[in-house]
Amino acid sequence: MSDISHNDVVSATVDILKSAETVLPEDVVNSLKAAKQKESSSVAKAQLEAILKNIEIAGKSGIPMCQDTGILIFFVEIGREVRLDFDLEDAIIEGVRQATESIPLRPNAVHPLTRNNKGDNVGDGIPDIKYDFIEGDRIKITVAPKGAGSENMSALKMFNPTETEQIKRFILETVLNAGGKPCPPIVVGVGIGGSFDKAARLAKSALLEDMDKMDEFEKDILGDINSLGIGPMGLGGDTTALAVHVKKAFCHTASLPVAVNIQCWANRHASAVLGGDE
Amino acid sequence: MEYHLTTPLKKEDILKFNTGDVVYISGTIFTARDEAHARILELTEKGEELPFDLEGSVIYHCGPLMQKREEKWEVVAAGPTTSARMSKMTPLLLEKHNVLALIGKGGMTNVSEALEDSCVYLAFTGGCAALAAENIKNVPTVHWLDLGMPEAVWELTVENFGPLIVGIDTKCNDLFSEIEERAGKVLSDLRI
Numbered sequence: 177m178s179d180i181s182h183n184d185v186v187s188a189t190v191d192i193l194k195s196a197e198t199v200l201p202e203d204v205v206n207s208l209k210a211a212k213q214k215e216s217s218s219v220a221k222a223q224l225e226a227i228l229k230n231i232e233i234a235g236k237s238g239i240p241m242c243q244d245t246g247i248l249i250f251f252v253e254i255g256r257e258v259r260l261d262f263d264l265e266d267a268i269i270e271g272v273r274q275a276t277e278s279i280p281l282r283p284n285a286v287h288p289l290t291r292n293n294k295g296d297n298v299g300d301g302i303p304d305i306k307y308d309f310i311e312g313d314r315i316k317i318t319v320a321p322k323g324a325g326s327e328n329m330s331a332l333k334m335f336n337p338t339e340t341e342q343i344k345r346f347i348l349e350t351v352l353n354a355g356g357k358p359c360p361p362i363v364v365g366v367g368i369g370g371s372f373d374k375a376a377r378l379a380k381s382a383l384l385e386d387m388d389k390m391d392e393f394e395k396d397i398l399g400d401i402n403s404l405g406i407g408p409m410g411l412g413g414d415t416t417a418l419a420v421h422v423k424k425a426f427c428h429t430a431s432l433p434v435a436v437n438i439q440c441w442a443n444r445h446a447s448a449v450l451g452g453d454e
Numbered sequence: 455m456e457y458h459l460t461t462p463l464k465k466e467d468i469l470k471f472n473t474g475d476v477v478y479i480s481g482t483i484f485t486a487r488d489e490a491h492a493r494i495l496e497l498t499e500k501g502e503e504l505p506f507d508l509e510g511s512v513i514y515h516c517g518p519l520m521q522k523r524e525e526k527w528e529v530v531a532a533g534p535t536t537s538a539r540m541s542k543m544t545p546l547l548l549e550k551h552n553v554l555a556l557i558g559k560g561g562m563t564n565v566s567e568a569l570e571d572s573c574v575y576l577a578f579t580g581g582c583a584a585l586a587a588e589n590i591k592n593v594p595t596v597h598w599l600d601l602g603m604p605e606a607v608w609e610l611t612v613e614n615f616g617p618l619i620v621g622i623d624t625k626c627n628d629l630f631s632e633i634e635e636r637a638g639k640v641l642s643d644l645r646i
Contacts, residue, residue: 219474219619223579226617230582234531243519243531243583280530282519283603291489293602325536325560325580344646352641355634357536357560359580400644404637409580410560411619412633442581 180315180451182262182270188448189271192319193248194279196446197240200231203387204363204418204443211361211408211415220413224361227408227441242442245281246321248272248303251381255312258451265305268317272296272303284324306377318447320384326362326440329354332376335432343368343434344397350436351401351417356410359440361418363387364401367435370425379437382421384445394420408441418443458614462510463554468574471620473629477576478616482594482609483512483557487535489605491543493598498550505597506607508551515540515558517604519583520593527593529610533583534559537575541565548573557618561630566622575622577630578615589615 208231212224234241250268275281276297283295285302297303310316331350335342347366354362367378390398398420407413418441427433459467461481471477484506486494497504518532537558545568547553554573556562559580569575578586592611599606622628 222617226579226582226585230533230579230585233588234584237584239584239587240519240531241584242581243517243533244535244581245519245531280519280521282517282531286602291602295602323581328536345641348641348644348646352634352637355561355637356577356580356630357538359559400646403644404640406633406637409577410630410633411577411621412629440581 180258180260182267184450185264185267185317186271186274188317188450189268189319190275190278192317192446192448193271193275193281193321194238196319196321196444197245197279197281198238199235200241200442201445205231207387207418208361208441211418215414217407217413219411220407220415223408223411223413224415240279240281242323243282244323244325245284246323246444247284248297249320249322249380250303250305251308251318251320251384252305253308253310253316255314255451256309257313258315268303268305269298272298312452314452315450316447317450318384318445320445323440323442326358326438329358329438330379330436332372332433332435334372335434337430337432339432344400346434347397347436348400348404350438351406352404354438355406358438359442360406360410361408361415361441363439363443364397364417364420365437365439366420366422367433367437368422368424369427370433371427372433374425375433375435376437378423378425379435382423383437383439383443385421387419387443390419390421394422461512463512464510465554468554469571469624471574471623473620473623473627475620476616477618477620478614479512479555479618480613480615481611483514483612483615484508485514485516485518485606485608485610487515487517487605488539489601490598490607491540491547493601494551495543495546506609508553511553512555512557513553514610515556518608520603520608527596529587529590529593531583532586532590532610533581534578536560537562544568561621561628566626566628569622569624570626571624574620574624576618577621578618586615589613
């Protein structure tokens with residue numbers, strides 16, 4: 177039996193939510209600082225300065241960096257040796273309810289049609305929790321709060337298998353259509369292959385990748401995106417995107433799904449590891 | 455140019471703005487996003503009075519994060535939301551009410567004619583909710599809380615709220631669409 181308790185998961189959930197909402201990962205902050213250094217446009221520089229000042233205030237005061245504290249998306253990795261005597265999902269949901277009160281978080285979850293808001297960020301299918309099984313005796317819980325401004329600018333297309341050459345243009349068109357709306361500089365997550373839903377999930381999980389680790393294909397797309405000149409907040413400039421990350425999966429021989437998930441500059445995520453020897 | 459204005463605004467104040475100018479606003483601003491816009495239009499159409507005065511007002515596209523402490527609402531975080539969602543409802547809003555400035559982020563679609571000689575669109579840096587909250591000094595009242603915290607109309611007292619960039623002026627200049635147009639041209643010229 178593992179000694180992870182229901183309460184451990186509840187408090188870890190509250191902790192990582194507090195951390196994700198108030199402190200941006202170091203690689204994201206560094207990437208924004210580097211962008212500010214490189215910007216040639218003064219309006220763009222001022223936007224990046226405001227963003228960096230905002231991050232500083234949020235971190236110091238322990239308040240959310242953006243009022244859109246997002247819809248809450250969890251990635252949970254469960255070691256195959258872990259045995260739990262409680263409902264993991266219940267514990268995460270309880271953590272979300274507590275964090276909504278204590279941090280606080282904006283109640284964002286509504287019924288899709290009546291738009292009724294229960295006020296606790298919990299509803300059918302929300303928080304969204306994805307489980308994966310890994311080796312070992314630990315559980316790793318990652319939360320990535322996702323704001324709607326950038327999520328709404330995302331796109332998915334089912335290409336014909338022979339249309340691989342069109343993928344890059346599709347990514348660039350998605351960024352162009354988004355313009356200043358998703359709060360650039362953005363991070364672009366791309367999922368290629370899998371199925372209709374798998375491609376989207378790949379694109380979303382690509383947003384969690386280390387900002388600086390990009391292969392040639394990703395750097396090439398990033399260069400083209402930044403040549404568009406949309407700039408921070410769509411007011412023009414050199415930095416439209418900070419990073420591009422692509423994840424691939426095998427797909428049906430007759431299909432080629434491509435998903436582009438747009439993330440605002442506030443590429444928020446935080447993790448906690450429970451169990452193990454320590 | 456840089457301007458510091460106090461509400462209620464006067465028309466002559468905003469007519470001199472050009473896209474790219476920097477503006478700071480002090481006084482009262484009202485938050486309104488999707489649902490509030492829909493309700494304003496619905497009540498206006500029925501000829502009913504609104505519970506707040508939009509004459510010479512500033513509307514802030516924002517769904518703030520608020521907290522009630524000792525029966526008093528306080529701002530936690532209150533950055534701008536994506537203004538484009540309000541694009542379709544804005545021309546009718548401006549036709550019926552003398553709103554002189556809209557604050558938001560990301561620009562708006564096909565509103566520059568509706569804004570001509572009547573209203574300006576000001577951009578606040580998106581996501582900068584902690585920064586915005588620093589310049590919001592008081593929350594006198596809230597209207598239509600039944601719409602939920604993000605969608606309600608919050609009356610906010612602000613001091614030097616900004617920097618705001620003039621995105622669309624009263625002379626049909628639209629900084630966002632100019633940049634998007636240029637970006638579209640770059641993309642069509644890219645050999646990919």
